[in-house]
Amino acid sequence: MNITSLLSPNFTQGRRTYRPEAIVIHIMDGTLKGTDSWFLSPLSQVSAHYGVGKSGEVHQYVEEIDTAWHAGRIHDPTWPLIKKTSDGQYINPNYYTIGIEHEGNEMSEWTDTMYATSAELIRKMCQRWSIPADRLHIIGHHEIYSLKNCPGFKVDLDKLIALVNGSTQAVNGQISKTEKFGKVTTLTRLNLRAGPGKVYKITNMVNAGIQLAYDGFTMQGETVNGNGKWYYTEEGNWFWSGGVK
Numbered sequence: 001m002n003i004t005s006l007l008s009p010n011f012t013q014g015r016r017t018y019r020p021e022a023i024v025i026h027i028m029d030g031t032l033k034g035t036d037s038w039f040l041s042p043l044s045q046v047s048a049h050y051g052v053g054k055s056g057e058v059h060q061y062v063e064e065i066d067t068a069w070h071a072g073r074i075h076d077p078t079w080p081l082i083k084k085t086s087d088g089q090y091i092n093p094n095y096y097t098i099g100i101e102h103e104g105n106e107m108s109e110w111t112d113t114m115y116a117t118s119a120e121l122i123r124k125m126c127q128r129w130s131i132p133a134d135r136l137h138i139i140g141h142h143e144i145y146s147l148k149n150c151p152g153f154k155v156d157l158d159k160l161i162a163l164v165n166g167s168t169q170a171v172n173g174q175i176s177k178t179e180k181f182g183k184v185t186t187l188t189r190l191n192l193r194a195g196p197g198k199v200y201k202i203t204n205m206v207n208a209g210i211q212l213a214y215d216g217f218t219m220q221g222e223t224v225n226g227n228g229k230w231y232y233t234e235e236g237n238w239f240w241s242g243g244v245k
């Protein structure tokens with residue numbers, strides 16, 4: 001992954017006594033370029049650790065060991081893990097979260113590339129900081145600050161998390177494969193991919209009604225429409241079982 005460093009003056013060095021325990025997903029309400037200049041200006045007094053563009057660009061504005069200024073305001077939070085001091089005061093969530101901005105606005109569709117890139121970035125963060133990749137630890141900004149719709153109406157956080165987990169299993173070689181030869185027929189035009197999930201690169205495309213031979217399958221691929229079974233071919237390509245019969 002190619003990360004461009006564009007360090008912002010808007011951050012607090014270190015994290016007091018805290019460390020990253022959760023990841024906050026934001027939408028830029030604008031372009032990556034506009035966000036670059038906004039975060040690089042000391043006048044804005046805001047930042048995030050990363051910005052992800054629609055074409056998969058990744059810009060880093062603040063180091064993960066430092067505190068970015070992305071989720072410091074709290075209003076009617078719905079996030080169950082929000083921290084309070086013993087006397088009931090909210091602790092600034094910036095100290096214990098990593099913030100990722102995404103290109104677009106609250107009504108724009110996320111590209112597959114932006115999903116895949118963000119998932120890869122999050123997966124590495126989860127590994128670095130031992131953050132569980134689940135819905136409690138990967139949250140939308142509005143779960144802290146309910147006056148905002150950030151990250152908008154189009155992003156599917158469950159899908160993002162599934163991509164994070166799909167890749168983690170495959171990268172660590174933890175998916176269990178069952179070797180079993182067979183043949184199936186494609187129901188629709190179907191993508192073959194480098195791994196068992198939509199996060200993986202498309203390696204080939206086959207039309208409907210084509211017979212495909214497989215060498216085996218896993219039940220631990222990305223869950224699509226409730227189905228996580230993916231076949232693999234002799235060449236090491238993968239395809240989703242829901243697209244064949």
Ligand SMILES: [Zn+2]
Nearest residue numbers: 026027141150
């Ligand atoms: Zn936000």
